[in-house]
């Protein structure tokens with residue numbers, strides 16, 4: 082009998098060290114405390130917070146979610162208490178977990194807000210990384226920063242100058258060339274790329290003849306978007322060296338493995354947290370089993386190891 | 393009380409009448425800590441359709457058994473109705489705040505429970521807890537054959553009055569009109585209501601004009617059910633609140649309609 086190896090699931094993304102590559106995606110996990118009764122939070126590779134803005138935001142008009150085939154639309158509109166209340170009220174619980182905390186931040190009006198936000202977070206040791214959400218479709222802007230390579234470069238470079246923390250840039254799939262944006266972020270000093278954020282979408286109630294969301298349009302997530310996400314991860318992996326955090330429709334170990342094979346160094350579980358709060362933990366055990374069965378000692382033996390079809 | 397995610401066998405899942413179904417499952421954990429007005433969030437199958445869980449009120453508990461009643465409306469409740477006893481269901485609960493019945497009344501008088509359609513679901517559980525107070529229960533529905541749970545309320549010693557839109561049973565009209573009539577004759581202490589949004593709005597207005605406290609159980613589309621996504625919010629005097637975590641029960645005077 083072949084002796085099974087004990088795989089090592091740890092991964093390093095810039096300065097961010099994780100015991101396993103499974104994190105939970107921004108906006109789908111609140112501030113972690115919401116899930117504490119339902120799972121052992123300490124087992125997660127990292128936790129990404131809901132996106133925080135400088136001032137508190139009350140978010141969009143309800144209804145804010147609607148179910149779609151194998152997915153959902155949301156138009157939350159970045160409801161959050163603002164950075165100061167986040168630090169005062171939410172970070173306290175997160176800090177105690179002993180799991181790397183990644184704080185997602187966004188600007189409402191002026192890109193300068195990113196700098197102020199990063200400066201406020203710099204002082205906290207427990208914050209392992211900052212994720213720049215330049216891809217939220219729910220801010221009712223004509224154009225997202227992540228839809229413009231130059232704006233992406235300028236912003237990432239400016240934040241890079243003020244923080245030494247691991248800097249993750251989260252990209253939007255609503256672009257014609259994901260690699261162009263990815264390269265801009267990398268050249269400006271991003272330590273990692275997170276992709277994808279939600280795809281723009283709309284749902285209509287034909288009886289009422291109204292949109293199903295109060296904000297009319299929203300962002301699509303869940304298994305429905307997985308093929309789009311996997312392709313984008315694969316395209317970006319082929320063009321850059323920086324680690325990729327892959328997400329979009331991951332619900333189990335097999336869907337997570339698609340992302341690793343396409344080139345992700347780590348993955349994030351989003352909508353699946355609503356469906357099955359234990360999904361992320363089940364993925365960690367499933368990944369360990371898969372690696373043992375395929376004799377993979379480290380994640381580097383898995384990331385990007387996609388092969389061509391054989392006829 | 394902490395919520396839990398459990399996998400448990402269906403004990404019964406059968407049609408009551410019309411489109412109304414009765415589901416029972418075993419969970420000591422949920423049964424022990426459930427309060428009236430709280431709900432469970434059920435994954436109706438293991439497929440991607442429907443993707444999200446469906447919230448259903450806790451209708452009652454008996455020992456370690458938890459009861460739920462539901463109306464088959466769309467694909468989620470349709471799929472749930474297909475599940476057989478002995479099969480496993482993935483359930484999270486108990487969730488939400490529940491009715492604050494111990495300190496509800498500010499003055500002496502009747503406890504009035506107002507149910508619209510499926511709104512009887514959480515109110516029967518509440519009526520059990522209020523048994524010694526002999527509450528007055530007003531049940532409204534479109535027609536006589538859509539009224540459920542009257543024997544159960546009667547067994548608790550509650551006084552029941554019906555209202556139907558077509559006049560086939562009880563008062564001919566809306567249950568909130570019946571409430572207005574009752575308030576003229578009865579000294580009330582507090583109103584608890586569950587039902588469609590317009591009915592709750594009317595109940596809140598009636599309670600306010602009679603200077604009565606009202607506790608209303610709201611519905612909203614939910615994704616997480618645990619206060620994480622901020623998808624299910626309702627407008628209150630204190631800003632947006634989540635129906636799943638801050639609610640589903642809200643005080644009438646706090647809501648902005």
Ligand SMILES: Cc1cc2nc3c(=O)[nH]c(=O)nc-3n(C[C@H](O)[C@H](O)[C@H](O)COP(=O)(O)OP(=O)(O)OC[C@H]3O[C@@H](n4cnc5c(N)ncnc54)[C@H](O)[C@@H]3O)c2cc1C
Pocket residue numbers: 431442446447448449450461462463464465466467468469470510513514610611612613614640
């Ligand atoms: C806290 C809470 C407790 C509830 N308790 C009960 C109960 O005890 N018994 C019961 O029969 N129903 C209850 N509901 C409503 C129930 O959740 C919905 O009827 C159900 O989710 C519909 O799912 P569906 O897939 O069958 O319908 P869908 O195909 O999703 O939709 C059918 C119709 O139901 C509406 N709907 C869909 N989801 C919801 C929702 N989450 N809330 C309100 N309306 C919705 C849609 O707008 C549509 O008109 C409760 C809802 C909440 C929020």
Ligand SMILES: Cc1cc2nc3c(=O)[nH]c(=O)nc-3n(C[C@H](O)[C@H](O)[C@H](O)COP(=O)(O)O)c2cc1C
Pocket residue numbers: 106107108109131132155157159185214217251277278279301302303304306328329330331349350351352353615621623
């Ligand atoms: C309800 C909801 C809220 C979200 N909020 C945010 C957010 O605040 N910031 C962000 O960067 N992404 C947000 N996202 C996007 C997710 O982090 C993720 O990128 C996307 O949903 C794709 O992954 P999934 O299919 O696994 O959900 C949100 C997604 C959902 C469903």
Ligand code: FES
Pocket residue numbers: 613614615616617618619620621622623624625634635636637
């Ligand atoms: S359903 Fe997610 S916050 Fe209520």
